[in-house]
Amino acid sequence: MTQVIEESIVREVAGTAVAVRGDEMDTDRIIPARFMKTVTFDGLEKFAFGDDRLAGGHPFDDERYRQASILVANKNFGCGSSREHAPQALTRWGIKAFVAESFAEIFFGNCVSLGLPCVTVSEQDAQRLMDAIEAQPTLDVTVDVSGRAVRFGSDSVAAGIPDGTRDQFTTGTWDALGQLLENKQDIDKTAANLPYVSGFSG
Secondary structure, eight states, X not given: OOOOXXXXXXXXXXXXXXXXXXXXXXXXXXXXXXXXXXXXXXXXXXGXXXXXXXXXXXXXXXXXXXXXXXXXXXXXXXXXXXXXXXXXXXXXHTOOEEEESOBOHHHHHHHHHTTOOEEEOOHHHHHHHHHHHHHOTTOOEEEETXXXXXXXXXXXXXXXXXXXXXXXXXXXXXXXXXXXXXXXXXHHHHHHTOHHHHOOOO
């Protein structure tokens, strides 16, 4: 029987947002490969969009967006390599949910495994949302996973998320490791009966 960890349930994510404009934002732009020479993911947030930020004017260097918990992007966000360092760097920076016109499949899957909802909106709605965020960086934004919507200020747009993924977030079953740890007694019992764990007898 699947156990659900209440803390893992994600029905909505609310906060301020940051707009990162541009189609085909690949994982090497999100976290350049040279910054991944580490054993853990700790500290990767410092290098998020590292090369893009060298040019200056990047929203991740704008103090008005420093507390943002929602990232809004354009088409095919997270394309390129399958490195999970990309969502790891962004969530350590403070991002808890993503809104984009579309996502690369592997990036989307890596985000789900970290409890980071990714919802899609139309091109026109992405533009409206980005314009609103840039006009008012303190604007309240809510990614409503349950209701499949993104609310910002007094406005709201429809958002897409696959049924199965939505159910994983709203029931807390996205957290496979958490479920595993919740069933530690069953794991120990099974392990005790495995000869290569308990040792071979006579």
